[in-house]
Amino acid sequence: MTARVAVVGGGLAGITAALRCADAGYAVRLFESRPWLGGLTHSFPRGDLWIDNGQHVFLRCCDRYLALLDRLGMRDAVRLQPRLDIPVSGAGRVGRLRRLPLPAPLHLSWALLRYPWLSQGARLRFVRAALALRAVDTADPRTDTISFGDWLRAHGQHRDAVDSLWDLVGIATLNARADDVSLALAATVFQIGLLTDSGAADIGWSRIPLRQLHGEAGHAALTAAGVTVIHEKVTAVRRAEAGWSVRTGASTYAADAVVSAVPPAAAQALLPADAVDLPANWVAALGSSPIVNIHVIYDRRVMDEPLRAGVGTVVQWVFDRTGASGLRTEASPRSAVALPAGAQYLAVSVSAADAFVDRPVAQLRREFLPALEQLLPAARTAQVVDFFVTRERHATFRPAPGSARLRPPAATALPGLALAGAWTDTGWPATMEGAVRSGESAAAEVISHLAGIRPRAGAAERTGMPGPRTRISEVIR
Ligand SMILES: Cc1cc2nc3c(=O)[nH]c(=O)nc-3n(C[C@H](O)[C@H](O)[C@H](O)COP(=O)(O)OP(=O)(O)OC[C@H]3O[C@@H](n4cnc5c(N)ncnc54)[C@H](O)[C@@H]3O)c2cc1C
Numbered sequence: 001m002t003a004r005v006a007v008v009g010g011g012l013a014g015i016t017a018a019l020r021c022a023d024a025g026y027a028v029r030l031f032e033s034r035p036w037l038g039g040l041t042h043s044f045p046r047g048d049l050w051i052d053n054g055q056h057v058f059l060r061c062c063d064r065y066l067a068l069l070d071r072l073g074m075r076d077a078v079r080l081q082p083r084l085d086i087p088v089s090g091a092g093r094v095g096r097l098r099r100l101p102l103p104a105p106l107h108l109s110w111a112l113l114r115y116p117w118l119s120q121g122a123r124l125r126f127v128r129a130a131l132a133l134r135a136v137d138t139a140d141p142r143t144d145t146i147s148f149g150d151w152l153r154a155h156g157q158h159r160d161a162v163d164s165l166w167d168l169v170g171i172a173t174l175n176a177r178a179d180d181v182s183l184a185l186a187a188t189v190f191q192i193g194l195l196t197d198s199g200a201a202d203i204g205w206s207r208i209p210l211r212q213l214h215g216e217a218g219h220a221a222l223t224a225a226g227v228t229v230i231h232e233k234v235t236a237v238r239r240a241e242a243g244w245s246v247r248t249g250a251s252t253y254a255a256d257a258v259v260s261a262v263p264p265a266a267a268q269a270l271l272p273a274d275a276v277d278l279p280a281n282w283v284a285a286l287g288s289s290p291i292v293n294i295h296v297i298y299d300r301r302v303m304d305e306p307l308r309a310g311v312g313t314v315v316q317w318v319f320d321r322t323g324a325s326g327l328r329t330e331a332s333p334r335s336a337v338a339l340p341a342g343a344q345y346l347a348v349s350v351s352a353a354d355a356f357v358d359r360p361v362a363q364l365r366r367e368f369l370p371a372l373e374q375l376l377p378a379a380r381t382a383q384v385v386d387f388f389v390t391r392e393r394h395a396t397f398r399p400a401p402g403s404a405r406l407r408p409p410a411a412t413a414l415p416g417l418a419l420a421g422a423w424t425d426t427g428w429p430a431t432m433e434g435a436v437r438s439g440e441s442a443a444a445e446v447i448s449h450l451a452g453i454r455p456r457a458g459a460a461e462r463t464g465m466p467g468p469r470t471r472i473s474e475v476i477r
Contacts, residue, residue, distance in 0.1 A: 011039020016439025149179030
């Protein structure tokens with residue numbers, strides 16, 4: 001009999017886990033409550049455009065995410081900078097974080113020497129702190145109890161260095177300011193991204209809407225791999241006489257193993273209470289952190305680069321979304337808004353957005369348009385054709401000191417049940433890379449649990465595991 005695996009949640013973690021289990025030869029059902037796949041990476045139509053719920057970027061070091069893109073046949077749909085290059089502006093100054101073809105950390109030395117927000121002394125102190133951060137033991141449980149902000153102050157980092165450099169990178173990757181971040185997570189990000197391999201932090205982004213990149217391509221790959229995608233909300237996952245039962249509003253499905261790939265609150269609601277060995281209030285204690293995106297369409301080009309970071313401004317990062325959204329640069333008669341030829345669509349990504357997430361659109365407009373004009377002089381004479389806001393209240397967990405003990409591993413106390421999701425114990429912050437890694441770990445758990453039950457024929461070529469072709473797809477009503 002072919003073992004049956006149920007994967008609950010169709011974000012990047014669930015897609016990854018389902019593909020892995022299907023490739024290993026198991027009969028996989030993936031349950032997703034929404035009508036699309038891709039989870040927190042999705043897009044919605046607005047006139048002629050596809051709007052991403054929020055700008056997503058990845059780094060060259062995100063090797064598991066890149067492997068997923070390969071599996072989905074989507075590698076050509078992303079752009080990866082050949083060399084890290086971040087134009088930075090703010091407070092009347094302009095800088096550039098561009099790497100040299102030198103080994104890390106020397107690759108950033110030239111950029112640092114010319115970085116206009118740091119005095120000569122601050123540059124030296126920055127280098128000393130960066131070298132000390134390289135030596136931080138991220139595996140030591142005590143490291144997770146220390147605030148990154150406290151650690152930076154203890155290593156001579158003043159407000160200017162924190163605002164213009166540490167937080168510039170940290171807010172975007174960790175979705176929190178240094179004072180609110182665990183040293184273990186911050187050190188992981190900086191060690192992997194900036195201090196070890198010179199190419200690791202080259203930035204990548206999608207050239208097409210996320211819905212196509214992950215959701216539609218994910219659906220196609222899952223279907224091709226034999227996964228049954230069921231768009232139903234799972235209401236409970238329970239132990240059954242032999243294996244597990246997965247209940248939805250309409251049906252109960254039998255499974256030999258389950259991967260839960262839903263957000264923390266959903267996992268707590270769905271799974272048996274003894275699945276994770278965590279304090280009762282773990283979901284609230286882990287918490288969540290919002291990301292807000294401010295979308296502005298100008299009637300002309302106001303920014304020449306694909307992205308720009310801001311210092312001392314509400315505009316943390318701004319991205320040119322014109323190509324990726326499908327905005328046509330010629331006249332666009334079908335659009336909800338009249339888009340003039342040569343229009344440009346920018347998205348401002350605001351992470352750790354607690355202060356902004358509840359502000360009315362009109363107020364955000366009053367704050368962000370002048371800030372964009374400060375950063376992008378061409379915006380001062382351009383007309384705003386459209387302005388709207390997307391808010392993700394639970395974009396990531398809060399990577400606060402002490403959060404590591406609230407992130408469970410893939411293996412649970414219950415045989416045959418594994419956890420996935422960017423919030424689980426991946427060692428990474430809540431990112432696409434973390435989600436994919438979690439899906440891989442959960443699939444490995446399930447596959448090892450099912451080792452005694454043979455996968456279906458054909459899997460042998462993909463996984464090295466032998467097995468006859470049998471397919472069970474019963475639905476218990
Ligand atoms: C605005 C924004 C910007 C971001 N920017 C970046 C970035 O630049 N770089 C980066 O790497 N990461 C970024 N992230 C984080 C990244 O998107 C997430 O870490 C990742 O997508 C999480 O994937 P996941 O599969 O773990 O969870 P999710 O994407 O949350 O997937 C969980 C899925 O489970 C489904 N589900 C929930 N309950 C049920 C149920 N009962 N039954 C069935 N299905 C259910 C949900 O509908 C969802 O599809 C950003 C996130 C946001 C919101």
